[in-house]
């Protein structure tokens with residue numbers, strides 16, 4: 001999407017600043033990646049090197065302090081690649097670079113080595129001026145996530161700085177009474193508790209229509225690539241969230257993307273009040289005349305107080321729905337490379353049911369394998385005790401999901417496509433597997449996101465046999481790649497004889 005330039009900035013100065021910032025981050029990362037990434041051994045299938053079941057570890061281990069050198073290694077191998085790819089808006093070129101060097105594999109191996117050296121307790125990083133602790137065990141993840149928002153605040157310092165660019169009053173950035181109020185509002189509109197949203201009829205009509213429009217477009221091209229998928233997906237998002245009148249308002253999506261690109265820099269980028277004002281002006285237009293079958297319509301009917309700020313909850317829904325697109329597109333690569341799962345998903349797609357548990361499980365596997373929220377953050381509001389040792393108030397806890405969810409020392413299915421773990425309770429009970437977070441801060445849009453994705457994908461599976469013909473190809477015979485760019489994936493789409501209603 002093109003960057004939108006507005007009157008509140010000097011275009012050349014801004015352009016120069018953007019280019020310099022992006023270049024600086026790229027160069028830093030490439031250097032680090034070459035030094036650190038190149039050293040890691042090639043992954044072998046079934047290389048479950050340890051017998052220690054840390055994932056289910058029941059007791060608390062004490063914190064340890066990483067040396068400055070190890071902290072730098074973690075920064076270079078884990079956090080620079082994560083930040084460089086873009087936390088709130090992905091940078092496709094850097095995602096491709098991360099894929100080329102399999103950045104998450106290197107990071108995973110490093111964290112396993114450090115855990116062996118320091119133990120599985122929180123690993124304190126040697127960062128001047130701020131206490132950070134990296135969590136290395138499922139036990140500690142459970143403690144921190146179930147202990148949110150007190151004493152582990154969900155709206156961490158860095159998160160507030162980042163999302164403050166586009167939703168300063170969104171639930172994600174809120175604390176205390178405001179958080180409780182806005183969380184309730186989000187849960188009501190998104191119908192958090194139910195796999196099938198209470199207004200699924202109206203919402204799924206939009207999903208199916210946009211998926212069918214994509215099916216028609218693919219018929220002409222004979223191929224499905226990211227650009228077409230994304231465009232169709234955004235039309236669906238705008239209709240579901242803002243109503244049918246917003247279907248072709250790509251400007252509202254572009255404005256949000258601009259704000260998210262800035263928010264990737266958190267504190268380091270000035271806020272762009274003009275862009276935000278124009279974005280909000282457009283959103284307000286749809287909220288002022290809310291369409292009953294959309295989330296805007298449900299917002300109008302949901303109880304709100306003077307502190308709710310309903311319109312500031314909307315940006316999160318729009319952008320989080322885009323993350324769902326990344327997960328859904330990668331799901332197609334998984335299905336195309338695992339024919340037996342493809343057939344099972346297609347059979348389910350033909351049932352006409354609202355709930356499609358198998359397809360939901362496939363999408364959840366996609367976010368386990370390639371999480372869209374790579375680091376979950378919490379800030380301690382008071383000192384906390386860990387196996388007899390204290391960590392100070394203000395400690396930032398870091399849960400790095402690409403490591404924990406692919407930890408082949410603890411998860412027997414780490415590098416395989418196993419949708420079954422989402423159906424038999426395995427994933428739900430393992431605190432190492434938290435692509436939607438967990439506890440009171442768990443993603444309130446999880447069910448709606450999975451409902452939408454499963455139906456969108458179902459339309460494609462009913463219509464086509466898909467063969468991946470571009471991008472890194474996952475295979476059922478090898479460990480799945482730790483890093484997979486969705487932007488380079490492409491599929492050859494052969495029409496099937498029937499369209500819908502068949503049993504595959």
Ligand code: HEM
Pocket residue numbers: 154171172173183186190316317318320321323324325327367372373376377434435436437438440441442443444445446448449
């Ligand atoms: C693949 C799709 C998605 C994934 C993997 C995902 C994951 C997450 C994660 C990890 C968090 C952070 C929670 C934390 O800090 O502990 C979160 C928060 C949130 N998500 Fe999602 N999400 C997805 C889609 C959606 C969608 C489609 C919506 C809304 C339509 C949504 C709404 C929210 C909201 C409102 C929050 C803030 C919750 C809070 O702070 O209490 N998400 N999501």
